[in-house]
Amino acid sequence: MLLLNLFHAFWFSVSGISADTTEKIIVRRVTFTGNFRTRERIIRREMDVRDGDTLTRQKLDSLLEYDRRKILNTNLFVTVELKKKPVVDTTQLTYITADGKRIENLKMIDLDVIIKEQWYLLAFPVFQLADRNFNEWWYERDRDLSRTIYGAYVLHQNLTGNNDRLRLRAEFGFIPRLDIYYSTPYLDKKQRTGLTVGILRLTNRTVAYRTRSDKLVFLGSESRTRERIVPYLTITHRPKFYGHHSFSAQYSTTSITDTIARLNPNYFLNGRSRQNYLQLAYSHFYDRRDRGQYALRGFFYGVYISQSGVLPNDDINLLEGSANFGQYVPLAKKLFFSYMTKAKLSTPGRQPFLQIRGLGYGGDLVRGYELYVIDGQHFGYVKTNLRYQLLNRTFNLSRLIKFRQFNTFPLAIYPNIYADFGYARNPYPELNNSKLANRLLTGGGIGIDFVSWYNFVGHLNYSINHLGEARPYFSFGREF
Template sequence: MVAGSGYAQVSEPFAADSTHIQKNDTLYKDTVAASDTVTIGNISIEGNYRTLTPIILREMAIKVGDTLPEHDLERRLEIDRRKIVNTNLFITVDMQHFVDPQDSTQVDVRILVKERLYFVILPVFELADRNFNEWWYERNHDFRRTTYGLFMSYLNLTGRADRLTLSAVFGFVPRYDILYSVPYIDRQMKTGITSGISYTTNKTLPYRTWKDKLDYFNSENLNRERLIIYTTLRRRNKFYDNHLLDMRWVSMQLSDTLTRLNPNYLLDGRKTQNFFQFTYSYSYDRRDNVQYPLRGYRYGGQVSKLGLLPFDDLNQGYLYGWYNRYLPLGKKWFFNTGLTARLSMPTRQPYAQTLGLGFRRDLVRGYELYVIDGQHYFLSSNELKYKLFSFQKTFPWIPVRQLNTIPMTAYLNSFADLGYVRNYYPELSNTRLGNKLIAGAGVGLDVVTFYNLIIRFNYTINGLGQDRFFFQVGRSL
């Protein structure tokens, strides 16, 4: 730390790499107290034109009046800076500390933030298939299989990090959504609530999985309607652990034709399905950057019951768990590994609620074109990365300050995944990938850029001997 009136700056507006602070210890390793200590004097925040100051201070472990070992100050400030970044309220977060010229044992902290563009109305143009690769390879990149409409999001509506979202999309899968989320509803700023409604209709949809591929029924008539009404409570007692309670009501109606094609869609030839669902989730997240982590770890679990009342049309439950570890290997090398598992019961389940590998982000890379149905599964993912470059460019001629700073970081990576799906009724899907270990590996390039957008280019080979290029745009979890 510089004595007198000088200052030291901890600044890394984008991504997670901070080797200038990391050195030999991991970011989250506790350090031994030193004999030289400093006291935190004033904490000031600049650039938060809309965001209320307590929302930012809530993320910080360091408080006014705290006494810290001098050698540990920068590490503690960097951890707090990354927690502010992970609110996703800001494009950049810089943290500086100044030594009081009258008292060298007192340090003032200044936080400089650049807020995101909070209110957006955007046109929607999306693929209706599970991912870009399925649309490109399996659906002949048919532009009729797209949705279009409008999306409106007002993040930080009242300066409390709350969000109002409205969307209306049409085309292949019409969908209407409304959501409002408040991160804190109590004085302690630990409990938040989210409520929403989602209504979806389908004319063309997958009515079964056959040979580990989705089998679609094409029609000009309405074949499925689904309505979901939900409320979610979130509780964050400490900085890194989160509790979630979700209650929802789900209603689904099928056409006669879809029911005849697959009587197991809702089981026993049913045309309607109505039930309440209760879910509890716990997660502990100490990653340096939630969008593209390079250091830290996370773990968690989820238990859910589908069908709570005697008159509900479903009686099912599942357990879901995950663990991920992110390790810097020195200089520009990074490694991460993860394990995900899901158990569900009973073994006889409606097709609509049977979930294996291939949906969400749970898949063995190399099998992006496959859906492996089953009641239980596990997934192991491993990745080695090398950072090619990282820079941030500001364009002053762009008048909107939330849009004139563009960061970009690129990583070369190699990966190897392993998975297994237990399917108690393989004859229903004629599976050849269920009930056996499957593996995939490959190399790729990740580009992380504006608003944490991640662009991935992967070349993979799977256990079937198939090799392909795959492309993905989105965000990491």
């Protein structure tokens, strides 16, 4: 520790900046390097530190680290560095405190924000599975290659340099899909209010029309069995740095064949073959994690509430609310603990099959039950993780790759152990012969995570559940 303190004192002395953490420092100017496309105001929006700020060294260092994380969390940059440069000036600077005290000979710095931009235009062919996850396809669908989706995915993450996005997704095969949207985070000069508009069209020849024993049951056909069109609009509001509000509206039109309606009269309820409704929703998300892509420190929480069925002629009337919270705690230099919990409530008790989303959809699952869907109007779960940082390096590939957006290759590897608990409440388990609803679900195991550039995260887990089922599970994808 003594050697470390001596090193700090030496470094500050040669740089012209005192090691005293209570010393006042003036930030003369903030400059930006490497933002060839991104507009400067988009980066400044993420920063607490401004031109002309007078701060203690301790406060300055703390704010700069938070600013670096916020800039990185825009997902616009591969690397972000905030570099302090001492200003050599013979002018005697004086600072007057709130109580009138004069502080002479203040230090002055310039701050250079050095960034490396990502490659913003991503265009690649789509070839993926139609099932909920790789594990369901591998274990439950006998690795049937006909259950694949192919097409094209085009995304520009920074269309005009204002962190605005344009996405086109055209897919064919098992589930034809057309999805196009444009999103801009800031419409106003204060950079607080944004807008997203889009439309989604899905068609199915094979569709999951019910669940039985907590597994999806599919009906295949040579002709179209379901079609869904959903135009949507979302207004976002971000008054400060960490809190996000969104208000959304979408109008959903879905039709199914008479065969589906006959096999499961509860698909839309009462044997209907068409469902139309307007949905209004509000969400709030507060994020203080160090990295949204793969967090190790910090916390987040969110709330969501929606009303499906607003107009007098809407075919459903469903109120839903959920809340989640997660915390990430460093236990040692390379050891990290985290937990995340979520709860959902909805009403009424009798809901269309299409709208019932319990455990097993998306990230709402207890690990070890990836092959199951547990229908439930209400659910709750807790996920816990203990991670060890085996590797965290950034490799310079400039000798091999000349494109600046790709010649920096970050790679982190985290072996981990985990334990999850969940519960799905379903007042009508007899409708699908559910064995997993209305009981405590427990699962756990060991795994290894790989985190790399452009938000790619891979998970390889070996899990066991309360049924005694144990097998490996794999997932890999880009978290946009």
